[in-house]
Amino acid sequence: MPRSESTVFERHRPDASVVRHALAPTRQAVFWTEDAPGERYPRLQGDVSCDLAVVGGGYTGLWTALLAKQQDPDARVVLLEGRRIGWAASGRNGGFCEASLTHGDENGRTRFPGEFDELQRLGMRNLDEIEGTVAELGLDAGFERNGAFDVATEPHQVEWLRELAGGDDPVFLDAAAMRAAVHSPTYEGGLQRFRDSALVHPAKLARALARACVEAGVEIFENTPVQALGDGITLYTPDGVVRSQRTALGTNVFPSLLKRNRLATVPVYDYVLMTEPLTPQQRASLGWEGRQGIGDSANQFHYYRLTEDDRILFGGYDAVYHYGGRVRERYEDRPETFRRLAAHFFTTFPQLEGVRFSHKWAGAIDTCSRFCAFFGTARAGRVAYATGYTGLGVAATHFGARVMLDLLAGRRTERTELEMVRSRPLPFPPEPAAAIGINLTRWSLDRADHRRGERNAFLRTLDAVGLGFDS
Structure with missing residues (x-):
């Protein structure tokens, strides 16, 4: 076992005063949702009947409702959102719209080796369809098909990236080429991907999809939490009942209305600075002319991107699970994580010393044990669900919506025949085993980052039983 080593973020820490100055004016608020307030929709009052009820006003629910109306304009489609459209994960993410349906190539090859090439093809087609819809409907979503950089910040990560390069896309960049593209002294190498990644403004995408839904005839109700799914397909809300022929569940990280899925996902908190x-x-000091999204190659990785008005979003690294697996607003303010992120930001871009952060926020990721979405039906095929995106769902939710509509219609398609769609992840154990296992995994991943990527016995055991994480 190699000795423990420091990472670049520990070897080249900025002065504490730089971090304090940068965080002094920062507000606990989500930049994206402030930047795209959107329309208000009414609360459901009374009882309604419909052909399709969609639960959840994030990307999964919005894509499902919109696609359902495009497939059958005469269908009555009702969408129910517990708070506001796009207020949770769909309005808080980094805006990386990736073609991968499997949370990265390595995760896909490991879990679905027999259909990995097919999943890659479907993932790229899925991203193409999103781009086409944005253009066709004129969605104001800040969509940029500009590719991405995967960067190595430690020498041992360079070979990992070199092995992934292939032909003209993706292309391996040595340290000099990577630093010429984006001026960071932390880069030891990089991988440039040209077509499989885009950026969006997360809240604008959610608001634009909601407007498109309404224009197509979808009825949207906000502040209408579904409290129970009764016998048959009856959805109970505080002030009304919805009786539907079919129901699609896009509840993401929140407790499932189906008992079978209660232990299938856990909320893991991710933190962001803007x-x-x-x-x-x-801006000129950075290079970064292509405005690509960037992610580093550590187990505890950072992701960052430019906004339309040349801010930098910088997030990731800490992924925090709280005992009991609950979603709580108080978990969103974690000063030690924001200080750590700010320090890592100035290690990455020391030339930006003096820049301040305007916003800080967090959100809960719907993490499942296979680290990519899973799907299924209940109630004799009249209820479908898609969840467990594990932080890479901006594009994959569009695929999940298509899968749910296929399943609800009883259609056999290339999507429904996939092992990825037909199989389920292993559930998480109940507490206290869940907290012990998740936190031990996080500690082990951090240890691997400090030991030149060497995975300990615990991680190797998880790998052997199909629970390992390597995106």
């Missing part, structure tokens, strides 16, 4: 807009001089 800078103030950069000055022209600060």
